[in-house]
Every structure is written in C-alpha cells, then in structure tokens.
Amino acid sequence: MNLKPILVRLQNAIGRDDLIEQMVLMSAPKTSLSLQTQSTNSVNLIVGYNSSPNSHTALDIALLIAHQTRLATKAQVTVQVVYVIEENQSSHGGDVLQTEEFASMRATEQIPPHCPTSFPLRGFDTGVITQTKLQANAAYQQEILVDRFAQAECILRQASCLAVEWKSSFKAHLRFGCIAKELRKVVAAEGADLLLLGCNSLKHPIVQQLGSNFPCSVLGIPNFINDKRP
Template identity: 80%
Template sequence: MNLKPILVRLQNAIGRDDLIDQMVLISVPETPFSAQAQSAKSINLIVGYNSSPNSHTALDIALLIAHQTRLATKAQVTVQVVYVIEENQRSHRGDVLQREKFVSQHVAEQNPSQYSTGFSLIEFDTSVTTQPKMQDNAAGSQEILVDKFAQAECILRQASCLAAEWKSSFKAHLRFGCIAKELRKVVKLEAANLLLLGCNSVNHPIVQQLGSNFPCSVLGIPNFVNEKCV
C-alpha cells in the first residue's frame, strides 16, 4: 500500500508536515502487481489494540485514515482491531479447559486460538473436565480465564463504540499467544494493507519481533502525541 498519499492527507488534516518521519516503523515497497490488485479490492487496516492511551490513539488514527481514504478513493475500507491475551496470562488453560465455545452472529472460524466478530456481544461458555485432584485448581483457573474474557469483551466493545462514532466498517479479533506472532497471523489472514501500533519507535519490542519481512507496512503514533501528555 502506498503510504505517501495516506500520510499527506493525514498531515493536512492535523496541520503537521513531519508524520512520514515520525510514524513509519516498517515500510513495505509497493509492487506494480500489488498496486493494480489494490484498486480492485477492499482495504483492510489492522490495529493492535489493548485499550491503553497509545493504542487508543492508534485506533483514532486508523479511523481517520479510513474516513479520508473512503472519501478520496471511494474504496471499501475496514478497520480491524486485534486484542491478544498473551500466553502467560492464560493460567495453564490447556490443562484446565477441554472445550470452549464462543457464540456470535459473525464468527469467522471456530478455532479456540482466535475469535473474530463484526462486532456483536461476545458470549462464551466454558466447560471443564478435570481429574478429581485438579478440581480446586481448575475452578480457580477457570475463574481467572472467565475474567480475562470479560476484560477482553470490554476492551473490544470500547473499540467498537469508537468505530461506530466514525460510521466505519469494523471487525474485532481476540487472539491468544505472542502479540507479534498473532498480529502477523491476522495480517496474513485478512490480507491487510496496513498495521497500526500504539508505539513510536522501531526499537519497540513488538516492532522488533515483527521482523523485517513483515507482509505490510507498519505505522506507529507520532512523537508529539506523547509530548502533549507530558
């Protein structure tokens, strides 16, 4: 995806002329084939989101980019947020839960490692099968896991409400595992054109973990956002 017109429109909207230098974390050159294909398909913007102020800023920027792109190109632009419950937060989930079922009007695929919605209420039902000696630990672990899902629902709903204010096409993903790996998976799955993160340095651990051969360009948030918060 050609970043220059996107960032020029963004600069004009907020009255800055230095966003290209500040925001581009990973730049993937656009090939003639990808440029031609882009004109015939929808545009997908992915946002790494965890409800932090910086990730909220990244989502704000993505929604503004989507709005500007729709006006400029008439293309269908979808903003998708990805919230990852990291592996070490799952409380030995593999030892405790034998079955998980997530119910939604827009379930993309029934895979316990991921959940996508367009966005409707996330409902979940957990069934536990344990050995007798594991029952006490299982009950505690299940309670922790249910709390994580409740927190995830609140976070994704917050993002959904913001997207609704922009009247933007929206999709949410709940994933489990390593943040960088899960972001890469969603980017590939959705054939994403751009990933936005709530960080402002190529030295950020997540950016470093994405690697240099990432499938699409990556934008961070401008430095002046943090300067205003000081």
C-alpha cells in the same frame, strides 16, 4: 498500497509536516503492479488494540485514515481490531497490547460457550489436602480465563463503538498466544495494507518481534502525542 498520500492527507488534517518521519516504523515489501491495482479497490487497516491510551490513539488514527481514504479514493475501507490474550501475561508488551486490569469483572460475567467449565486433574496424589489444592487451583485458573474473556469482550465492544461513531466498516479479532505472531497471522490472512500500533519506536519489543519481511507497512503513533501527556 501507496503510503505517502495517506500520510500527507493525515498531516494536512492535523496540521503537521513530519508524520512520515515519526510514524513509519516498517515499510511494506515491494509488490507487483497487479496487486497494487487490486489494493486500491479495497483497503484493510489493522490495529493492535487493548484500550490503553496509546492503542486508543492508534485506533483513532486508523479511523481518521479510513475516513480520509474513503473521501479521496471512494475505496471500500475496513478497520480491523486485533486483541491478543497472551499465554504468558508477564510479557513485556508495554502499552501496545498488554493486558489491563478490570477489577469489576469477576464471577458476574457469563462463561462463553466455547470456554471449558472444568479442568481435568492429572494423576496426582488423591489425598484430601492435595485434591483440595488442585480444585482450588482449577477454580482459580477458570476464574482467570473467564476474566480474560470478559475483558476482551469489553475491549472489543469499545473499539466497535468508536468505529460506529466514525461510520467505518469494522471487524474484530480475538486471538490467543504471542502478540507479534498473532498480528502477523491476521495481517497475512486478511491481506492487510497497514498495521497500526500504539508505540512510537522501531525499538519497541513488539515491533522487533514482528520480524523482517512483514507483509505490510507498520505505523506507530507520533512522538508529539506522548510529549503532550503529563
């Protein structure tokens, strides 16, 4: 996929001439001519999304790119959103995909069919006090899991609504584990042409964790976006 025409069209749309310098965080490895020709018939744009302001901007940019690409090339363009539920919520993912708080979502949310309704207790002391603590901990862990599913559903629904407004072909992914690893897996599995993240620096931890030889180009958001925010 030739990235330059995409960014030139984007520059013209928003009246800037410095997006290439500001947005390209990683360039895709060189591909064969046959693969480049094939990619012109369909384009896959993937966005790391968690509804934060920065990831929201990344999704807006992806939808604009999709719209411009369809008009200019008549190619089939699909925007795909990836939301990752981290195994360790203390990760320093920052504003790209880090979990946000949704205080109103608690026990009122329905448990997804694939979500376990109970957690096995290991062979600890079965005394009343210990058993009570284990039951309370299991209930707490289950509540957290339900909250994360409810939050993910809300976030992906929001992204879907944005895609509908842009009349874009849309696909959502809910993944579990390390953000960078899961993004790489989805990019590889979907044959993505471009990954957009809500960060503006190559030094961002998630960009660093993507590693070398990433399958596609990676774009961040322009620096002037954050400059305008209070």
